[in-house]
Amino acid sequence: MTKAEEFAAAMDRYNGSAFYGWFGLVVSGAVLTMQAFSAARVEWSALSPVYLAYFVVAYIVTDFINGAVHMWMDNNDDYTSPAGPLIAAFHLHHLKPRYTDHNPLVVYALESGSKNWLVVYLIGLIVAQPFIPAGLNFTLVAIGILSSWAEVSHFLCHNGEGRVVRWMQRFRILLPVEHHAEHHARDNYNYAFLNGLSDPVLNWLAIRMYSGYVNGTDLHVKSYSGPLNANRRG
Secondary structure, three states, X not given: OOHHHHHHHHHHHHHOOOHHHHHHHHHHHHHHHHHHHHHHOOOHHXXXXXXXXXXXXXXXXXXXXXXXXXXHHHOOOOOOOOOHHHHHHHHHHHOOOOOOOOOHHHHHHHHHXXXXXXXXXXXXXXXXXXXXXXXXXHHHHHHHHHHHHHHHHHHHHHHOOOHHHHHHHHOOOOOOHHHHHHHXXXXXXXXXXXXXXXXXXXXXXXXXXXXXXXXXXXXXXXXXXXXXXXXXXX
């Protein structure tokens, strides 16, 4: 069986079972619950101006972490694994870049359901919280929350309009449209999707770790003729 055939079989499994939709909702619920719980354990009374620096660090680190996961997923063709249907559904984002229009808060909740790795991160954070300093705790909690916010930034890059959104993109608070467009126009490039500041490092790593998706996973998607409604991400 070719990779394209494996991809189609994985998509048939994805579209043929309600499990994957319910699984995403369970992951979303777990992420949102643990984000709230971890945030409640921050020593908010200890906040000071230095915490702004912690937040900036968290913003850049979050951009890198989520971009690295994106890079790995874009080049992952393990369609026969137990996670194969989720991997295949993820790859549809290059064929159908635009999201379904939703309120950004709905996007935050729904897209958190695609971040399986974040469940593991948040569990580890909650276990570690009683033993780490207040500043580090704040930074790690911010990373856990900003990882879902990255999905909103990505959504607004594809679907967002208005002066406020464009202003935030201009100053790299959100992912700039022109910057992210290169990910879809070039191969193995600009994977970050919170603000894109970590892309120079990610691009350096991508060249050394992967041959690219244009002649890999993108070809498996282009040969697929099934429904595209499984995809939400862009």
